[in-house]
Amino acid sequence: MMPGPTPVPEAALLALAKHPIGHRTKQFSEILAEVTANLKWLHQTENDVLMLNVSGTGAVEAGIINFLSSGDRILVGANGKFGQRWVEVSQAYGLNVETITAEWGKPLDPSVFAQQLQADTQKQIKAVVITHSETSTGVLNDLETINRHVKEHGTALIIVDAITSLGVVNVPVDTWGLDVVVSSSQKAYMTPPGIGFVCVSAKAWEAYQTAKLPKYYLDLGQYRQAAAKDTTPFSPPVNLVVALQVTLRMLKEEGLEAIFTRHERLKNATRAAIKGLNLPLLVEDSFASPALTAVVPQTIEADKIRSFLKQRFDLELAGGQDHLKNKIFRIGHLGFVSDRDILSCIASLEVALAELGYTNFIPGAGVAAASKVLSTAVDS
């Protein structure tokens, strides 16, 4: 129950174990063509969706550096570990970064972006970088509104870290006109870590033409050229691509609406359960990410709960990062997670809480609250 690597279905694990085929073969090109078509479907886009052999961080870096030049002014939203990382990436490349922060656990304020963008009458802001679902806290930032302000600005690109939002909540790339959308395999894709995805609009490709930051392995132009011939510029992680073929078929069969509804249901059930256990949630309902839920156990060290669950039930939850270390635990409910997984997680958590001396709950109250949400959801 981690927010990444997320659970991988058996069919994908078995696909991983297939002997790697040559990546310059017709057979592999056919796989790439199918995978690419399904990636476009998942992104709701006609834009290019490129695959890189990198982690999510590498993919976001590619999504930033391919479209900018040293000294370019950009706005970066930072309300958690990952938003902060995109600030660091941008600074490492000598970009003129204006960081728009919010407290960890709170959402970015779209009006601050609006102010900066409206004040930029010289059109010097070249890009706005937003982490849609902040995995370190479980905040879902209001990408739709922030993007509307970017569109009003007219020239800035919108670059989105959608690592734990794509395939979880609606990210209609073409309808919203998102220029760069980044995701990675070990999240909603239900595939192990090792592939990063970068979706690029025509407007972003235009910016690419004049962008001067140095790059080679992360040069998306090379990936685009190769993808047009159903191949890759460098050796791809063949086994992971073959597993991805399997999981994308599963996602497509489920359908976008069903995928979004499922994640919404798991979020609601988890949050109801935590409330039923009288434990504080880090993030308010109105901007909670359907990818994961962060819990603040206050009187008990978060890492003690995690250790207990690991040892007693072989159940892994994520901890807090940086100043939230040992203050929160994070329940991942994105990707290959079922209603029963949520029930089992909450039931195990109840045992952990009781064993660790937390008494402020009625045994069974968490499971009951989750069950209620899950039953209602299926009935409706």
Next chain:
Amino acid sequence: MMPGPTPVPEAALLALAKHPIGHRTKQFSEILAEVTANLKWLHQTENDVLMLNVSGTGAVEAGIINFLSSGDRILVGANGKFGQRWVEVSQAYGLNVETITAEWGKPLDPSVFAQQLQADTQKQIKAVVITHSETSTGVLNDLETINRHVKEHGTALIIVDAITSLGVVNVPVDTWGLDVVVSSSQKAYMTPPGIGFVCVSAKAWEAYQTAKLPKYYLDLGQYRQAAAKDTTPFSPPVNLVVALQVTLRMLKEEGLEAIFTRHERLKNATRAAIKGLNLPLLVEDSFASPALTAVVPQTIEADKIRSFLKQRFDLELAGGQDHLKNKIFRIGHLGFVSDRDILSCIASLEVALAELGYTNFIPGAGVAAASKVLSTAVDS
């Protein structure tokens, strides 16, 4: 029988299919610690050996850009597709590149490096980049001699693409004082593509301190810091690392000497067979790589032979690249390749040659020549 992805042993394929464990767990840290120790053994070094989630190209790029600044003068050897790629990488970052070329299929001339290095009394040459085994042609460049010239220069770093030489021929990193040595998982490691390795000397780390090329995902300093705590800075390709744990144990059990002897034997058997079939070899004996053998079938299109072998025997050989396309085919014999694989490959090739109208050989002559080498080798 490709020079990458190379065959993967069953035990590693099954390890790939294990469910990915969390990369921030004690369990994964223990795996990283073991893998790192075995990587150092394979590199014959006490230097850091870092793992990146990239292809070989990404790893070589990291091996270059972490130690240099824009405008730095470097020498790059280019006698094939990959040497040429490292020229392109270096140029993309604004380095002052002097390319030392040789015809594809011929080795780099160490004396040209010696001349340039000796003439550089101002010590402006910051690094020399060498592709040890050039995979596009099967030439093994004389790294030992070129490195001796670099050492005489005194200040330049030696940066080695050892992608198809490490774990194939002797690359004694510490004995030779190699500063940066790059390799990747889908070669002698017998693991699918997706992990790049960069081995870094103390002298290279010193250069890192003042190197100014921009980087983040490829910033080796981040990997070093994390590795000191048995972890990784970004999500690692967990499944591939678990498979690598298995194959490194196999390599260690075999032993370095046995590994080198095996590759030498397979090279000799393959070359004897091709000579027995009266087909020209692209590369002379004295600088032939034990990783792969390129054959020039002259009167028959190389790609017709490859197609025949693929369709009739499900046997994949690599083709030529760029101007060698359709002129050569390449037999990979590195990694998880046995004596019997060579016999089976040569026997199949004989069928292909006969079917495609090549008559300049006595049927069975290729297999007989290979058998002779293999028998003698085992007897001795």
